[in-house]
Amino acid sequence: MTAFRSVAVIGAGAWGTALATVAARAGRNVTLWARNAEHAARIQSTRDNPRLPGVRLASDIVVTSDLAAASRAKMLLIATPAQHLRGVVNMLASHLTTPVPIIACAKGIEHGTHRFMTDVIAEAAPRAQPAILSGPSFADDVARGLPTAVTLAARDDALASGLVQALGSPTFRPYHSTDIRGVEIGGAAKNVLAIAVGIAVGRKLGASAQAALTTRGFAELTRLGRALGARSETLTGLSGLGDLILTCSSPQSRNFALGLALGRGEQPPAGKLAEGEFTAPVLIELAASQGIEMPVSEAVASILAGRSTIDAAISGLLTRPFKAEE
Numbered sequence: 001m002t003a004f005r006s007v008a009v010i011g012a013g014a015w016g017t018a019l020a021t022v023a024a025r026a027g028r029n030v031t032l033w034a035r036n037a038e039h040a041a042r043i044q045s046t047r048d049n050p051r052l053p054g055v056r057l058a059s060d061i062v063v064t065s066d067l068a069a070a071s072r073a074k075m076l077l078i079a080t081p082a083q084h085l086r087g088v089v090n091m092l093a094s095h096l097t098t099p100v101p102i103i104a105c106a107k108g109i110e111h112g113t114h115r116f117m118t119d120v121i122a123e124a125a126p127r128a129q130p131a132i133l134s135g136p137s138f139a140d141d142v143a144r145g146l147p148t149a150v151t152l153a154a155r156d157d158a159l160a161s162g163l164v165q166a167l168g169s170p171t172f173r174p175y176h177s178t179d180i181r182g183v184e185i186g187g188a189a190k191n192v193l194a195i196a197v198g199i200a201v202g203r204k205l206g207a208s209a210q211a212a213l214t215t216r217g218f219a220e221l222t223r224l225g226r227a228l229g230a231r232s233e234t235l236t237g238l239s240g241l242g243d244l245i246l247t248c249s250s251p252q253s254r255n256f257a258l259g260l261a262l263g264r265g266e267q268p269p270a271g272k273l274a275e276g277e278f279t280a281p282v283l284i285e286l287a288a289s290q291g292i293e294m295p296v297s298e299a300v301a302s303i304l305a306g307r308s309t310i311d312a313a314i315s316g317l318l319t320r321p322f323k324a325e326e
């Protein structure tokens with residue numbers, strides 16, 4: 001028996017919709033909140049969300065734009081883009097009367113403040129119990145019931161375990177952890193690294209380069225993680241290496257697809273959220289503030305900001321001094 005009978009998912013994009021399906025499959029009473037009243041009403045009546053085409057929402061998921069109603073759930077999942085998480089949690093905070101777990105499901109770092117998602121939750125909703133869910137999980141796969149495993153971290157192990165029990169099912173297997181920071185770093189950094197690998201694939205640098213770049217990307221993710229106190233088993237776990245492998249190997253990833261288009265000299269796919277684009281500049285600022293070298297992420301940030309051409313960035317990476325592997 002779980003204490004968390006009801007779940008509200010805040011943000012009715014692809015991931016929020018998939019997570020609502022996950023929670024319904026796990027037997028929870030589910031509310032899915034969309035910011036736009038018309039969209040909410042349309043999804044509620046058609047059971048179909050154009051943000052996740054081809055997925056039929058279970059009949060018992062309630063779709064609403066009423067935030068006060070959604071905030072009455074026993075646990076809340078936030079699935080808006082990372083840069084909008086603070087705004088939505090600010091709005092939620094005024095409705096919270098008791099301590100409630102708020103699970104960040106966005107992957108990113110806030111611009112300006114360099115705050116990770118659970119820090120933003122703690123600041124915006126001091127009554128909340130912040131947690132983070134991240135790992136290899138394409139919304140479409142998850143919504144269709146294809147199996148995967150992710151990491152769910154909260155400061156308190158018993159809480160993390162309870163949240164896992166509430167959301168887990170044979171096809172969505174969360175592992176619990178207390179290493180919040182480790183989980184957040186993996187989710188944020190892998191999106192930036194996936195853009196780099198997409199670019200290399202788009203430039204036809206070959207399968208060996210794809211593997212080498214993914215591995216060196218992991219090395220820099222690990223360096224930053226260690227500097228910020230992440231545990232190595234988290235960095236090599238589902239939310240770190242696991243999600244990096246997924247995102248750096250599949251055009252199904254919007255971040256990889258963005259890189260692929262850039263590498264081919266094509267227009268990036270329109271209207272697709274690629275969080276790595278927003279995370280890249282903050283990630284390298286954060287790394288610089290810690291004295292950590294992240295050359296692959298720096299190359300991505302330079303290309304996206306127009307400070308470097310793709311060819312110059314690739315050449316810069318390939319001509320770095322030889323050094324010990326670490």
Ligand SMILES: NC(=O)C1=CN([C@@H]2O[C@H](COP(=O)(O)OP(=O)(O)OC[C@H]3O[C@@H](n4cnc5c(N)ncnc54)[C@H](OP(=O)(O)O)[C@@H]3O)[C@@H](O)[C@H]2O)C=CC1
Nearest residue numbers: 012013014015035079080081082084106107138139273275
């Ligand atoms: N898609 C995936 O496979 C996965 C995504 N994620 C993460 O989940 C997060 C969301 O991604 P995803 O769902 O795919 O993105 P989408 O672009 O599909 O959806 C984003 C949703 O957020 C809503 N939104 C945007 N701005 C605001 C705001 N200011 N206030 C409230 N709601 C807002 C949008 O509303 P509207 O429809 O009205 O524009 C939309 O419903 C990202 O951080 C992503 O990295 C994590 C794992 C898997």
Ligand SMILES: O=C(CO)COP(=O)(O)O
Nearest residue numbers: 135136137138253254255
């Ligand atoms: O985070 C994801 C898979 O775990 C989704 O990846 P994209 O945001 O690159 O599509």
